Amino acid sequence: MLAIITILFPVWAIVCSIVAFCFPQPFVLLKPSIVPLLTFIMFSMGLTLTPADFRRALTRPKAMGLGVAVQYIMMPAAAYWLSRLLGLPGDLVVGMVLVGSVAGGTASNVITYLAKGDVALSITMTLLSTLLSVLVTPYLTLLYVGQTVPVPASAMLLSIAKMVVIPLLSGLFINRVLGERRHRIEPWLPFLSMVAIVTIIAIVVALNQANLTQVGPLVFVAVILHNGFGLGVGYAAARLVGFDGKIARTIAIEVGMQNSGLGVALASQYFAPLATLPGAVFSIWHNISGSVLAGLWSRADKQQNEAQPR
Helix, strand or coil: CHHHHHHCHHHHHHHHHHHHHHCCHHHHCCHHHHHHHHHHHHHHHHHHCCHHHHHHHHCCHHHHHHHHHHHHHHHHHHHHHHHHHHCCCHHHHHHHHHHHHCCECCHHHHHHHHCCCCHHHHHHHHHHHHHHHHHHHHHHHHHHHCCCCCCCHHHHHHHHHHHHHHHHHHHHHHHHHHHHHHHHCCCHHHHHHHHHHHHHHHHHHHHCHHHHHHCCHHHHHHHHHHHHHHHHHHHHHHHHCCCCHHHHHHHHHHHHCECHHHHHHHHHHHCCHHHHHHHHHHHHHHHHHHHHHHHHHHHHHHHHHHHCCC
16 A cells, blocks of 8 residues: 555645645745655665665766766756747846756655665765865856856755765664664655655745746746756666666756755845746756656556566
């Protein structure tokens, strides 16, 4: 039963998004729970991982390099040219470029986990792209927009430490302590993580409800195309260089899911209010599209496993 409910993850994400948009207030009140929910998800991931998983991820510099290169070369370029092709005004172009120029977001780690990707590789790539963003994001913003923006490196790294590294290490430690007894709780972890990420999506929708009512359809089109391009080019690039499906999924999700919250923060601080809208829409849409992909990939794995002779 838990597996069936978890496979329907994209359905719950879409339904809860609609409910949160129509009745935002109860979800707005849950805003303080976003960080604890993310922390719980990362802790749950840690329970399923071992130090060997991260050692294996570090032996794949080609995968990490490919993912980061595609992210920082293709995503800002796609954001700029899609905006121009769709005729978006200047402030919205800025917002799109900012979203395309930031690092991968921690939500990508969650979606990778639910999509049966390589979680250790995903987390390692997120950390790498975050470190590089200190130099790369200001340069890309200058290149495409003509104005540089300082990236709050220390705040970003502290946030990752609190929401990703510490709970993940705690999960790894508990995993080691429990040993074989962890198998009793493992079936519950994907389900509980799904509930947590769906709740986060609903909260994000509720918090951005006012912005969403002001956004024109072209912004939605631009964000959907941008995110879809990232997911598609990330997967295609990984397969073209010979990586298996699991790593290709991981790179696709890492490229397609951006730290849009940072994009919104930078836009609000250095540009016009209109520039924050693409990031706000992206923060909602990439979670929904990622949820759909995770559900499809997870279901495909389940069907493949059931088809294998026993």
